[in-house]
Amino acid sequence: MFKVEDFWMEHEDFRKLVQQQWKNNQGQNIWEQWSENYNNFKSQVSEWSNRNLTNAIEVITPLVSTTMNNELIKNVSMQEVEAAVFGLGASKAPGPDGLNGRQIQDNIVMAHEAFHFILNHYTEASGQMINTMKSGIVFSKGMDRLHQKTSAWQVGNGENINMWFDRWLCSNEKIWPLNNVQLDLKVKNLLKDGERKWDEEKIRHLVDLNTARYILATQINETGPDKVIWPYAIDGNYSVKSGYHCAIKDCLSQEEGTSRSREQDSKLWNSIWKAKVQPKVRNFIWKLCKNAIPVRDNLARRKMKVDNQCPICLKEIETTEHCFIFCEKAKAIWFGSLFQWANPNEANLSIVDWIEDRILFLSNATEDAERFCAYFFNLLWALWKSRNEFCFEGNKEDPINILARVEVLTNEFLACHNANSNRDSNSSVTDINSDVWSPPSVGVVKINVDAAMEIDKCRGALSVVVRDHKGEVLTGSVKRFPCVSVLQAEGLAVKEAVMMCSALDIKEAIIESDCKLVVDFCNDRYKSWQLETILEGTNELLRSNNGIKVNWISRKKNMVADFLAREAIKNTLCCTWVWCPPVRLRALLLKDKYPKLF
Structure with missing residues (x-):
């Protein structure tokens, strides 16, 4: 210009x-x-x-030719991307993702044909749809091992599943092959000839009794082929989130030298999350047990340029244990508290072990354990808050004021929590008729179903009871079967009711279950690979017959089916219970029929 x-x-x-x-x-x-x-x-x-x-x-000669323009605006080829990626220097400075040239070259494969070949075969095997228009795929070195270790099979015809080396049992475990067995045995060899039912005689001949129970409890897809599933997702489809959590668990399970068991951690977390304190205090205690509090020693170990000396006493390094236990101010607060601990950590435990030890001590040594645990957690929170006010605002609070504030905070929260609990219990007292079974309209039958479990014996039981508009029992059924989960048992109960409608040619029926997941699956509001195996054919019958509905009810309205399922699992019901019910069952039927009399 x-x-x-x-x-x-x-x-x-x-x-x-x-x-x-x-x-x-x-x-x-x-x-x-x-x-x-x-x-x-x-x-x-x-x-x-x-x-x-x-x-x-x-008369001006153009410097950018047409050929050059075409080169500039054409699509980038895979060869150019590959040349650019693998032309990076091995020690090139990392970008925003933190990866240098060597890491990128080791973990990224960009080959257009191979990418589509892999995805097409994966979609064919898993049934999961994938956007094949993406330009690249990242392969982790450990994903192949993790996939082989964690993926599972959904049994169909059993032709593609190796009995010993594939993961197909409902317990998500592999079967250990015995001596002198055929190693290439397929699951189809365990089925009856021409049927999709387990052959118990063959199974008991090949495996031990406990494994046989798991095999018999494994559901078979009545119509579909064998299918690879991801058992760590509800719908059976792999997701990055579920794969990440599975990989983390796999890494943690391989770590050695840990002194804490999973059962110990579970008890500690339950004590923290059930404590009667504010949610922010519970979150703080959880972070404290994970040593995720930004005391100066933690900041220094994370390469931050800070003085790791305790800002309160200026004598020792501010570790988590020092800040909350050994510092002079912390010792004064513990001694002046209701606990009067002169030396609260004589065994020199880590912070997580010390908190667990104090919780156990308060739970066993005091009558009002709930209040003292809340007081203990609030003291830890107040210690941290007081430390931060001194560091960032210069306010040095007297320990006596901290103790008084913590006691008031604990008492106020417990009083408020107890008041809300009483209010909820009073509001739950409603009209008795809202918790009783209601009969169907004339011409419609109501079928109540329920299930019970004996997990240690891998055994379940279901009950089906059919009643008319007068509350009279028309027919019913109870069964015992191999089972490993309550969801599986509840699904089989609904399946039995639908099959009964088909066998008795019932056109108008309301099937009621107190398992909401099964009800939502039957109404296409929930997806589950476990229920898909059980109820795939059942859902087709429900879609073809609009007169049969599956509804959810509360447990209080399903007491008859609940009683029958619990008696069936104990094998104490006589075969004549439909027309000659036992006394307890008769009382429940009369209560449903005449609720105002009870």
Whole structure:
């Protein structure tokens, strides 16, 4: 632009135009003269400079050719990307993702044909749809091992599943092969000839009794083929989130030297999350047990340039244990508290072990354990808050004031919590008729189902009871079967009710279950690979017969089916219970039939 201005100012016509316009309107007010001359000059310059430059452009030689333009705007090829990626220096400075050249080259494979080949075979095997228009895929070195270790099979015809080396049992475990067995045995060899049912005689001949129970409890897809599933997702489809959590658990399980068991951690977390304190205090205690509190020693170990000396006593390094137990201020607070601990950590335990030890001590040594645990957690929170106020605001609070504030906070929260609990219990007392079974309309039958479990014996039981609009029992059924989960048992109970409707040619029926997951699955509101195996054919029958509905009810409205399932699991029901019910069952039936009398 400046070159053009210089060209104009050196041009002879431009000079004449300026002189001519600036000499006009002599004798007027100087400001009016200046303004009018300026406007006239601007319009004249615009007219003078608005000339056709086509001839000038034609003689200019273009520096960017058509070939160069086509190269610039064409799509990037996989070869160019590969050359750019693998042309990076091994020690090149990392980008925002933290990866240098060697890490990128070791973990990324960009091959267009191979990418589509892998995804097509994966979608064919798993049934999961994938966007094949993406330009790359990342392979982790451990994903193949993790996939083989954690993926499982959903049994269909059993032709593709190796009995010994594939993961297909409902317990998500592999079967250890015995001596002198056929190692290439397929699961289809455990099925009855021409049927999709387990052959118990073959199974008991090949495996021990406990494994046989798990095999018999494994559900078989009645229509579909064998299918690879991801057992750590509810719908059986792999997701990055579930794969990440599975990989983390796999890494943690391989770590050695840990002194804490999973059962210990579970008890500690339950004590923390059930404590009667504010949610922010519970979160703080959890972080404290994980040593995730930003005391100065933790900050220094994370390469932050801080003085790791305790800001309170200025004597020792501020570790988590020092900040909350051994510091002079912490010792004063523990001694002045209701506990009066002169030396609260004689065994020199880590912070997590010390907190667990104190919780156990308070739970066993005091009658009001709930209140003292809450008081203990609030003291830890107050210690941290007081430390931060001193570090960032310069406020040095007296330990006596901290103790008084903690006691008030504990008492107020417990009083409020107890008041809410009483209010909830009072509001739950409603009309008795809201918790009783209701009969169906005339011409419709109501079928109540329920299930019970004996987990240690891998055994379940279901009950089905059919009643009319008067509350009279028309028919029913109870069964015992191999089972490993309550969800599986509840699904089989609904399946039995639907099969009964089909066998008895019932057109109008309401099936009621107190398992909401099964009810939502039957109404296409929930997906589960476990229920899909059990209820796939059942859902097809429900879709073909609009007169049969599956509804959810509360346990209080399902007491008859609940009683029958619990008696069935104990094998104490006589075979004549439908027309000659036992006393307890008769009382429940009368209560459902005449609720106002009870």
